[in-house]
Amino acid sequence: MPSNISQSQTTLDEIRSSVYQQIEAKADPESIRLAVFGRKQGTLTAFLKSLPSLSEEEKRQLGPQANQLKKELEVAIANYEESSQDSCPVFDRTIPATQVTQGSLHPVSSMIAEMCGIFADLGFEVVEGPEIVDEEDNFESLNITTDHPARDGHKTIFLEDGWLLRTQTSSIQVKEMQRRLKSKQLPIRIVAPGKTYRRETDATHSPMFHQLEALLVDNQTTLSDLKGTMQYFAKRLFGEDIQTRFRPHFFPFTEPSAELDMLWKDKKTGQTRWLEVAGCGMVHPKVMANAGLNPRIYQGWAFGFSIERPIMIRHGISDIRQLYANSVELLDQFPSQL
């Protein structure tokens, strides 16, 4: 008898909605409970009591529904009871953030850490070298002889007694190769980040700047490997879409030599410009020989990557000097991944 069933279902729905209405009206939880589950007047109790008198078909359908409703209402009333005793404290949810001082890493040290991480994936060890070196380390050992015109481009900052502030991180090359040859740590895969100094200052040059030197020495490695590694590195830093160009250049300590440019897009003006980011090449046989490595047995390549240029490209910083003024206003903008 479907009409009987639907009538009973309506009764159940009414019981349910009456409970929710009372909760809404903030009625006393105990009286709600009594009205539904009371042994005598309880509406649901009455319904459950009437179940045995129903037909088999009605029992089969309505029995589980009534029991389900009982469980639902018990929980609903219990939750209501608890919340009526534990009311939410009053507060303004639109309150602004407290000024918490957040620290930051300098964009340069963040960049160095990121770069070294990429090279670690390729099996490169990180090393450091002194910032005050002699002409031997900075020039002579790298095949830049005393009267080489290439020295003019270095705008060296000299100290007394033949010392100078290194003009390039390549100054670590020969000593590292010698050390590793002596301690039989060949092949070599190292990166050397650090400060370098040149006497020049304008929007794109600071008298102190940073480079990351990479050096690989093995029995067999090629210019293709160098190009591939640099492009891999550039893509790890800037994503698959970064455009680079690899073009010839001259360095006395590499042969063949090249430079890598990246296409930089000014996000404000939309203009693009090629920016030189690294010098590189196959380690010059004379440099190999200076390190005591036989150029017939060993080959190598090296590059010096700018640290600042990629930062400037990434964050749209047009004046390198801003990086070393250390204004908190700037530093706060690049809190890095702490």
Add this chain to the structure above:
Amino acid sequence: MKIAYRWLLDYVKTNLDVNDLAERFIFTSSEVEGMESWADKLPELLVVGYVKDVVAHPNADRLRVATVDTGEGKDRTIVCGAPNLAVGQTVAVALPGCSLGQGTEAFTIAEREVRGILSKGMICAEAEIGIGADASGIMVLEHKSKPGTRLAEAIGLADTVIDLEITPNRPDLLSYLGLAREVSTFDRSKLIEPNSHPLKKGAPPVSLDILDHKSCRRYSALLLENVVIGPSPRWMQSRLLLSGQKPINNVVDTLNYVMLELGQPLHAFDYDKLPIGPGIDQIPSLAVREALAGEKINGLDGVTRTLFAGDIVIVDQENKISALAGIIGGEESAVSQTTTKVLLESANFHGPQIRRTSSKVGLRTEASTRFEKGLDPEQTVKALERVAYLLKEQIPGLKLSGLSDQYSGKSRSHSALELSFEGIQQVLGIHVSASECRSILTRLGFKYLNSTKSGFSVLPPSWRADITLNEDVIEEIVRIWGYDRVPSTIPAGAIKAPKRNSVIERKQAAREKLARSGMHECIHLPFCSKAQLERTGFSTAQLLRLPNPASMEAEYLVNSHLVNFLGNLSSANRNQNELALFEIGKVFSPESTEREVLSAIWRSEKQPEQLLAVVKACLQGLGRSMHLASEFTYNYQEKGVSNPALYPESIIAITYQGKVVGQLGLVRNSKLDGWKIRSGRTCFFLEINLESLLNEPWHQYQLTELLSHPSIERDLTALIKEDISIAELLAKVEETANRSILHSVNLTTIYRDKSLGENQKAVTLHLVFNGRNRTLEETEVKSSLEAIERALTKLK
């Protein structure tokens, strides 16, 4: 090197347009630093005019009225005051609307009445157009050009200049011919050598004495007679302008022109001003020798320079210096308007010495920038032959009277290089075919001596002193073959796990820890001035000084970051009153050269005690973060630390395992005053010497067992004497407490009030007790607390 595109086409037949050409240069030899279109530099309304008629101005004695055809179908009437104006001249006319001059001298031509006659334009002098110094009269073109033609076009200035960055190994590219050779190689187009007038050795015009053949490998000289000094042809002047040279006169311009063409610097002496030698041949004698220290030369630029021992000079019969070799000529023997005999010098000087001299006397010239890189001695006579050709065209009746040529360095020619294709592939990772190698190298001027299936041997051209190794030849091949065609590969071989560098990791860990504590990392330029040092209280005695600082602001290398930090607070961060900065980097001094330090500064409006608590919070856990075996500790008794910028009483020694490694203290007000730091004047400065710490063993912390039983927490307030420090109080607590159950003691508040009594303070501590492996009894805690309280009453 600035090269004009159309001029370059004189020496190479290429179909590449200027932009393509520039791009090919970038990818094969030289970076392009800039491009400039000269057609746009001269205004469009500046055109060629033909003077058809000239009559006197009815109302002015000095003015005349010209009828000028400017190609518009209707002649223009132009009033002109130039004395050299004449009928039949081809002149430059600025039409109404044309803007001339620059900056404050800029003006626009308009039709205007000049003493009753309407003048419809202006006939211009060189100076007015900005292409020369001559303002004495109007510029007259030698060649007839169609009236109305743009002037830039008519005088050969409608060209585009490419500014190429020539690397120091390629002096041969500081010339049009050298660059044309590059084009002919990468474009496979024909190279065209310029015309020249062959010279034969004749009766030497000068007796030469080269005292040091290392200084001067070759000295060639040519005597020109019947010279008439005058302006050089307009086309030559225009070309010189395009390449950045100022036209002077026919002889000088031609020498500069040939230097640009062939890369060989040349010098002209006024032959009659050279004293005659003692020989019977009655010719002057010149000697090439090294200068003595203190000798002087009066340069043709009017400057007297004192020379250094070793500088190469050309001296005359009387041992007077006639020229500073390869850099600048002397004033006395310089060519003048009245010169009729010119002795041309085309020499090869020792590059390194020219470079030394040029940097010592502080003069870099077009000649010295070429010589210093080492030039081809083979080209000296060739350059004279080209000059002879060009000057003969300009000066009718010019007589070439004899060539002297001393060449001592011929034996030092190149040796052959033997390459294998396998060797090439081993360096490049690509295979370049035999025919491609041959095509590239022969176009570049290499001579093929031998060629087999597996390789070849070549002789580099005389102008390529930079080619001495196989790798040099390989670079030549690959740069022309195309760097862009080189594939990208990743180095073969198993990737070994790189050895970890604990020094670098430790520094980075410290950086991250301090940044997490709310501090900002800085990197300052490690330079400072004497004034800054003095302002901070440091003497200059213990500092490294730069002998030739770029500015006095950067005369010294810092021995402490404090100078940089105070500079920072007074400038970049002057508006930040609450601030914590740190830096990890090198500082410098004569005794240790360079040492790694960690420095920090805290700046606040707070009271010192409050700020110090913040400082200590920042440093809490630093040792652990750096993987050191223990934390840093504060030593308040240590007297061995000081810093002139800090109050001595404020200084706390920072120790690591009993050894002092640094200091922390309050910056003196007087120093802040000196730096004009007006607010946020509570400043703590910290310096930790990292040198020994960085090499400590890498300590890997192991887990200490977690507290599994409930803690009992108690607050305790003690009234103690003001002069008893919190450290002493805490020491007392630790000493008297039952150590087996006291887990931690922390300061909650310090309360000071007159009601507490004279020199008293109330200190509230928060104590946490825990039984570790058992549940604590309330009574144990009570008795321990009572013991502590009893002990503390003695501090009252």
